[in-house]
Amino acid sequence: MPPKRLQQDLRTRWYSSYYTIQSLLAEKRALCAYTAEYDLPATLTATQWDLLEKTVQVLAPFEELTREVSSSSPSASDVIPMVQVLKRLLSRPEEADEGIRTIKGTLLEAVRRRFTHLETEPIYSVATLLDPRYKHRYFSDAEASRREKDVLLAEVMKMKEVIRRTRAGASEPAKKTAQVEAASKSKLGNIFDEIMEESTPCPEPATTSARVEVQTYFSEPTILRSDNPLLYWKVNQPRLPSLAVTAAEFLCALSTSVESERLFSTASNIIDEKRSRLTAEKAEMLIFLKKHLPLMLQDKAV
Known part of the structure; x- marks a missing residue:
């Protein structure tokens, strides 16, 4: 062996x-x-x-x-759906739980305690609403979903004023066909599908152009969870300009600080004793290329 x-x-x-x-x-x-x-x-x-x-x-x-x-x-939009999936998975009784019920109960209580006020934080709630993979489907109840939709509408109205003059010459491209996410083989994927099927869109009266834009977005089906939400907004920006700009503001936030901490490791790999004459300006350029060149090449390929 x-x-x-x-x-x-x-x-x-x-x-x-x-x-x-x-x-x-x-x-x-x-x-x-x-x-x-x-x-x-x-x-x-x-x-x-x-x-x-x-x-x-x-x-x-x-x-x-x-x-x-x-x-x-x-991004920050993945946090609320993941927490809801964990809660659903830990609270579901199974026949194989003999001997580990205390472990599951302790983990469930810890998840609830640590993420109690998660849905009231705009950086997470608005980002989740603006993610075409999730929208309003993963909030704990209808009241929380309705409250955060109002917060989203306020943000969209702010953006509406900023881009009002640039909308006149924009032409509407062909509408991207949204697809309902296929069932995943993993246990987590099944929970994501289950929560998605339980929620149904709630139509609301449209009174302003911003509200019409928001209502149009929520009335459409979600896209595949494996799809890129930024690509969705790139395609639908002419059709939903205010929402696209708002999505770019909220979806750019990462879900954790892990990627930021990796910058320190990148710097230590570039600046070492064998490159002691490397200037600060050159080091900054190399770190920037190391972190952003793959993203630029990926965007160019798309």
């Missing part, structure tokens, strides 16, 4: 515990054989191995979402 090492558990990284248990389960057969051959005093029983397998299943959605929000693409 090829040599392998068990994952080290770090107190400052919760997911290291998940990877540690995963590595133990992957080497379960070898560990049990080694324990029996050398008659080790400390061993894991069959019940403990079973609890480790169930613990990994509970922590798997957290690890999957952590990897997703730690990349460079997720």
Whole structure:
């Protein structure tokens, strides 16, 4: 067998515990054989191995979402849907919960406590409404959705005044056909689909041009969750100009600070003892190219 090492558990990284248990389960057969051959005093029983397998299943959605929000693409609009999916997943009873009900209950309470006021923060709520993949479908109740729609309408009316003079010569392109997201094979994807199907658009009377624009946007189907929301607004900007400008303002915010912290690692990789004569101006240019050139090439390809 090829040599392998068990994952080290770090107190400052919760997911290291998940990877540690995963590595133990992957080497379960070898560990049990080694324990029996050398008659080790400390061993894991069959019940403990079973609890480790169930613990990994509970922590798997957290690890999957952590990897997703730690990349460079997720924005603030992904936070509320992900929290709602976690709540739904942890509160759903299953037959395999024997022995881990306390773990699921503790995790559910922690998620609720940490994200109690999430839907009242405009940076998250308005960004979620302006994301064509989610819109108003992932709010906890209809009252919260209605309240944040009013906040969105106020933001759109502000933008309406800014671009009023530039709308006259704009021509309306062909409407992009929105698609309903297909069912995903993962457990998290099924929860996303389930919440999406439960919510239905609520028509509201249109009295102003800004309200008409907002109502038109919410009356259309959502796009695939795998699609790029920024590309959607690029295509539909002539048709929904005020919403597109507002979306650019809110969707540019990242969901976590992980990508910002990676800038320090990028700087340390560029500026080292072998490049001690690198000026600050050149270093800044290299860091900018390192972080933005892939995005520029991707936009050019699209």
